[in-house]
Amino acid sequence: MDIQEYFSLVFTDYTLRTITLGTAILGAVTGMLGSFAVLRKQSLLGDAISHAALPGIAISFLITGAKDSNTLLLGALVSGLIGTFWIRGIITKTHLKSDTALGLILSLFFGFGMLLLTFIQKQPNANQAGLDKYLFGQAATLVESDVWMMAIVTGICLFVLLLFWKEFKILLFDKEYAKTLGFNTKAIDILITSFIVLAIVLGLQTVGVVLMSAMLLAPAAAARQWTNSLATMVFLAAIFGAFSGVFGTAISASQNNLSTGPVIVLVAAVFVLFSFIFSPSRGLLFKQIRFIKNRRDLELHKTLAFMYHIAESHDNISHPHEIKILNGFQGYTKGTLKKLVEKNYVTLKGSTWSLTHEGFKSALNLYNQLTKNDE
Amino acid sequence: MSNAQLEIQLIASLVAIACAIPGTFLVLRKMAMISDAISHSILPGIVVGFFITQDLNSPLLILLAALTGVITVVLVEYIQKTGLVKEDTAIGLVFPVLFSIGVIMIAKNANDVHLDIDAVLLGELAFAPFDRLLISGIDVGPKSLWVIGVILLITIVLLLAFFKELKLSTFDKGLAASLGFSPVILHYGLMTVSSITTVGSFDAVGAILVVALMIAPAATAYLLTTDLKKMLVLSIIFGVVSAISGYWFAHWLDASISGSITTMLGLLFLIVYLFAPSKGVIAVLYREKQQRIEVSLLTFLLHLKNHDEDNERHVNHLNEHINWQKVRSKTVLDLALRNNMIVIDNKIVSLTPKGDMFTTQAIDYIITNEDTQIEDMKNDFFLFRG
Numbered sequence: 143m144d145i146q147e148y149f150s151l152v153f154t155d156y157t158l159r160t161i162t163l164g165t166a167i168l169g170a171v172t173g174m175l176g177s178f179a180v181l182r183k184q185s186l187l188g189d190a191i192s193h194a195a196l197p198g199i200a201i202s203f204l205i206t207g208a209k210d211s212n213t214l215l216l217g218a219l220v221s222g223l224i225g226t227f228w229i230r231g232i233i234t235k236t237h238l239k240s241d242t243a244l245g246l247i248l249s250l251f252f253g254f255g256m257l258l259l260t261f262i263q264k265q266p267n268a269n270q271a272g273l274d275k276y277l278f279g280q281a282a283t284l285v286e287s288d289v290w291m292m293a294i295v296t297g298i299c300l301f302v303l304l305l306f307w308k309e310f311k312i313l314l315f316d317k318e319y320a321k322t323l324g325f326n327t328k329a330i331d332i333l334i335t336s337f338i339v340l341a342i343v344l345g346l347q348t349v350g351v352v353l354m355s356a357m358l359l360a361p362a363a364a365a366r367q368w369t370n371s372l373a374t375m376v377f378l379a380a381i382f383g384a385f386s387g388v389f390g391t392a393i394s395a396s397q398n399n400l401s402t403g404p405v406i407v408l409v410a411a412v413f414v415l416f417s418f419i420f421s422p423s424r425g426l427l428f429k430q431i432r433f434i435k436n437r438r439d440l441e442l443h444k445t446l447a448f449m450y451h452i453a454e455s456h457d458n459i460s461h462p463h464e465i466k467i468l469n470g471f472q473g474y475t476k477g478t479l480k481k482l483v484e485k486n487y488v489t490l491k492g493s494t495w496s497l498t499h500e501g502f503k504s505a506l507n508l509y510n511q512l513t514k515n516d517e
Numbered sequence: 518m519s520n521a522q523l524e525i526q527l528i529a530s531l532v533a534i535a536c537a538i539p540g541t542f543l544v545l546r547k548m549a550m551i552s553d554a555i556s557h558s559i560l561p562g563i564v565v566g567f568f569i570t571q572d573l574n575s576p577l578l579i580l581l582a583a584l585t586g587v588i589t590v591v592l593v594e595y596i597q598k599t600g601l602v603k604e605d606t607a608i609g610l611v612f613p614v615l616f617s618i619g620v621i622m623i624a625k626n627a628n629d630v631h632l633d634i635d636a637v638l639l640g641e642l643a644f645a646p647f648d649r650l651l652i653s654g655i656d657v658g659p660k661s662l663w664v665i666g667v668i669l670l671i672t673i674v675l676l677l678a679f680f681k682e683l684k685l686s687t688f689d690k691g692l693a694a695s696l697g698f699s700p701v702i703l704h705y706g707l708m709t710v711s712s713i714t715t716v717g718s719f720d721a722v723g724a725i726l727v728v729a730l731m732i733a734p735a736a737t738a739y740l741l742t743t744d745l746k747k748m749l750v751l752s753i754i755f756g757v758v759s760a761i762s763g764y765w766f767a768h769w770l771d772a773s774i775s776g777s778i779t780t781m782l783g784l785l786f787l788i789v790y791l792f793a794p795s796k797g798v799i800a801v802l803y804r805e806k807q808q809r810i811e812v813s814l815l816t817f818l819l820h821l822k823n824h825d826e827d828n829e830r831h832v833n834h835l836n837e838h839i840n841w842q843k844v845r846s847k848t849v850l851d852l853a854l855r856n857n858m859i860v861i862d863n864k865i866v867s868l869t870p871k872g873d874m875f876t877t878q879a880i881d882y883i884i885t886n887e888d889t890q891i892e893d894m895k896n897d898f899f900l901f902r903g
Contacts (some may be wrong), residue, residue: 184590185606235798238544241605242736245549246786249729253779254637256726260773278620352557356613363602363610399624404617413612417599426599488522 148392157282158395163385164284164292165406168345171296173361173383174303177376178334179281180362181314186241187226187335189355192223193343196255196351199276200262200506205262211288215343220275222339225251252351281391281402292344299337302374302465309315310334311372319405349403360410361386367421438478441506446487450505453497462494521646521859522855525544526764527777528645528662531729532718538676539711542713544739545687550605551708552731554593554612555586556724563716568626568683574648579716586712587705590660591614624762637770640723641773642764661721661874668717672710679703684745728757733782739794752902757786779853807902811895813849818858818876821868830866 179188195218202217203209225247232243259273275283303310309330312320321327338358338421345354365378390406403488419427451457452467465479479495482488487501497505543549562585566578589611595605641771650660676683686693686703694700699809715727722730763778770777791798824830832850849867853859856874868876875898882890895902 167525180606183605184602185603185609186553189553190611195827231798232790235801236740236796238739239547239549240737241547242544242732242739245553245732246736248553249726249734250779250783250786253729254783255776255778257767257772257776260776264771269746327805353608353613353617356617358611359606360613363606367601379542398619400626404620406626407613408616408621411610411617414540414610418596424601426601449634496637 148396162283162391163283163431164289164383165391167292169383169387170380172341172357173379174376175338176358176362177379179338185359190221190356192351193249194353195222195246197221200258276346277350277468279348279403281348291438353403353407355405362416364417367417367424373405382413434482442478446505451498459502460496462496465493524659525648526761528721528786528883529760530757531665531669532721535714536730536751537734537752537756538672541735544735549732553728554589554608555712556728557612558589559716560616561586564619564622574664578723582716583712590708640721642721664717686829726775726779729779729782733786737786737789740789740796805892822876827865832864856899
C-alpha cells in the first residue's frame with residue numbers, strides 16, 4: 143500500500159479510519175497540554191510520568207485479570223499521579239534536585255513495572271499476552287471505543303483549559319503574582335499537572351511508554367518557534383500534533399514492518415527541525431541571515447568612517463582619492479564600495495573615489511545617531 | 518548455589534559498581550537525566566554496530582554505541598545553545614528521536630537480525646553465563662563478565678587518576694577552570710565513561726535499567742552523606758546490595774532479574790527517603806513542625822513583651838488575640854512553661870527574666886536580619902525543643 147492508496151482508503155476502511163482518527167486526536171491533545179509542560183520547564187516530567195505509569199498497568203491487570211484498556215489506563219493514571227507527586231515530594235522535601243528526582247522515579251517505577259510484567263508473563267493465565275504493547279505502543283490495536291474515550295478526554299481537557307485559561311496563563315508566567323491575586327496556585331498547579339498525566343496515559347496504548355514524552359514535547363517545541371502568544375502556541379501545537387499523528391500513521395501503514403509510534407515521533411521531529419530552521423523570528427536560518435546582514439552593515443560603516451577620516455583632512459571633502467589606499471582595510475571590499483555608490487555616498491571616477499556631501503554628513507553622524515535605521 | 522548463579526551475581530555486582538561511580542557524579546552535577554537520554558539513544562549505535570559485527574559483546578559495537586551516547590550529549594548542548602528551547606526540552610527531544618530511529622532500523626531488518634528491542638531495553642541477565650569467552654579453546658568465563666570487568670577497571674583507574682579534578686569541577690566549575698582543568702574535557706570524559714558503562718551494561722541489565730543503577734544508589738547515598746568519598750562508597754554498597762538481593766528476589770519470584778534489582782533499589786531509596794536521619798522526609802517534617810511551634814513561641818513571647826496590660830496577658834484572651842487554635846496555643850504555652858520562659862500567676866501570663874532576655878536577643882537578630890542566628894540561640898536557651 144502506498145501513501146495515495148492510504149489516503150483513498152482512510153475514509154472507508156474501518157481500521158485505518160479508527161487509527162488515523164485516534165492518532166490525530168492524541169496528537170492534538172498532547173500538543174495542547176504539552177505546551178504547558180514545555181513552558182513550565184517540565185518537559186522531562188512527561189518522560190518520567192509515562193514510565194511511571196507502567197506498574198499501574200501491570201497492577202490493575204493483576205487485580206482485575208482482564209485486559210480492558212480503560213481499567214488498565216485507570217491503573218496507569220493512578221500510578222502516574224503517584225509518581226508525579228512523589229517527584230514533587232522529593233524535590234520539595236529533600237535536597238535532591240529535580241533531574242535526580244525525575245530519573246529516580248522514572249527508572250524505579252519502570253523497573254518495578256518490568257518486574258510485574260515478567261511476573262505476569264509466567265502466570266498460567268492465557269489472557270496476559272499483549273501487555274507489552276504498552277512498552278512501545280501499537281496503534282493497530284486501537285478500536286472505536288478507544289477513540290471515543292480519547293475524544294471525550296480531549297473534550298474535557300479543552301473545556302477545562304478554556305474555563306481556567308486565565309488561571310493557567312497567570313500561573314505559567316508569574317506564579318508569585320498569581321499568589322498575591324489570591325489564586326490557589328497549588329490547586330491550579332495540581333489541575334494542570336493532572337491533565338498532563340491524563341494526556342500521557344491516554345497515549346500509552348498508541349505510542350508506548352518509551353516514546354510518549356516526545357509526543358508531548360515535539361509539537362509544543364515546534365509551535366513555540368512560530369509565536370509568542372500562548373493561545374496561538376497551544377493552537378499550533380495541537381495542529382502540529384494532529385498532523386504528526388496522521389502523517390505518521392500514513393507512512394507506517396504504507397510500509398511493512400514499521401511501528402506507528404516511532405514513525406509519529408520522527409514526523410513530529412521533522413516539524414521541530416523545520417520550525418527550528420525556518421521560523422521567521424527565532425529560526426536559525428533567518429537568525430543567520432540577520433547576523434550576516436548586520437555584519438555587512440558594520441563593514442559598510444567601517445569603510446565609510448575610514449573614508450570620512452581621510453576626507454576630513456582636506457578642505458574639499460569631495461577631493462578624489464585613489465581606491466588603492468582603501469586596500470588592506472578590513473571593512474573594504476568591492477561590494478561595500480559598490481553599495482556606498484548605490485547609496486550615493488561615494489562617487490567613483492576611474493581609479494579614484496570621492497565622498498559626496500551626503501556621504502560626509504551621514505559619516506559625521508554615524509556614531510551619534512544610534513537609532514538611525516536607513517542602512 | 519550453582520556456578521551460573523554465582524556468575525550472574527558477580528556480573529550484576531560489577532555492573533552496579535561500574536554504574537554507581539559515574540552515577541554519583543551525574544547526580545552531583547545535576548545531569549541525572551542525561552543518563553536517561555544516553556541509555557535510550559545508544560540504540561541506533563547498537564543496531565549499526567550489530568549490523569557490522571554480529572556480536573553484542575564486540576568492543577567495536579561498544580565503542581560505536583558509546584559514540585552515539587556522546588553525540589546525544591553534543592546534540593543536546595547544541596540545541597540548548599541555540600536558545601530555541603530550554604535544556605530539559607532539548608534532552609526530551611533528542612533521545613526519543615534517536616531511539617525511534619533505532620526501533621525502526623531493528624523493525625526494518627527484523628528478518629536478518631537476531632536482535633530485539635526488548636533484549637536491548639531490558640536485557641536478560643539470566644542468559645549471560647551461557648555466552649562464554651573462549652581464548653584459544655579455553656573457557657575463561659562469561660563474555661559479559663569480561664566486558665563489564667574491563668569497563669569497571671578503566672572507570673576505577675580514571676576515577677583514581679582524576680578524582681581531584683572531578684571533585685573540583687563538580688563543586689566549583691569556575692575555580693576548576695581558573696586552575697587550568699579544562700571543564701570541557703572533564704565533562705566529555707565523564708559523558709564518555711557514562712556512555713561506555715551504559716553500553717557495556719545494557720545486555721546484562723538493559724539500557725533503561727542502567728539509569729536506575731546510575732541514579733538510585735547515588736541519590737540514596739546523597740540523602741545520607743555530604744562527603745564525596747563516603748557518597749561513592751555508599752552508592753557502591755547500595756548498588757551491590759540491591760544487585761544481590763534483587764537476584765534472589767527474582768529467583769524466588771521467577772521474574773526479570775533487572776526488574777527486581779530495580780525494585781530493590783526502589784525499596785532502599787524509599788526507606789532512606791523516609792527515615793534518613795537529617796534529610797529524610799520524616800526528619801524534615803518533624804523539624805518543620807518543631808520550627809513552626811518555635812516560631813509561634815517567639816511570636817507569643819514578643820506579644821507578652823509588648824503588652825503590660827493585664828487583660829492582654831490573660832490566659833483566656835490569648836486564644837482570640839493571637840488567633841491560634843486551642844491545641845496549638847496549649848502546646849506553645851506548655852513549651853514556654855517548660856523552658857522557664859513564662860510564669861502564670863493568677864491566670865495572668867508574664868515573662869520570666871530568662872524569657873525576657875531570650876526575646877530581646879531574638880528581636881535583635883530579627884532586626885539585624887540575622888535570622889539564622891536564632892537557631893544557635895535556641896540551643897543556649899531551650900531545655901526542651903518544640
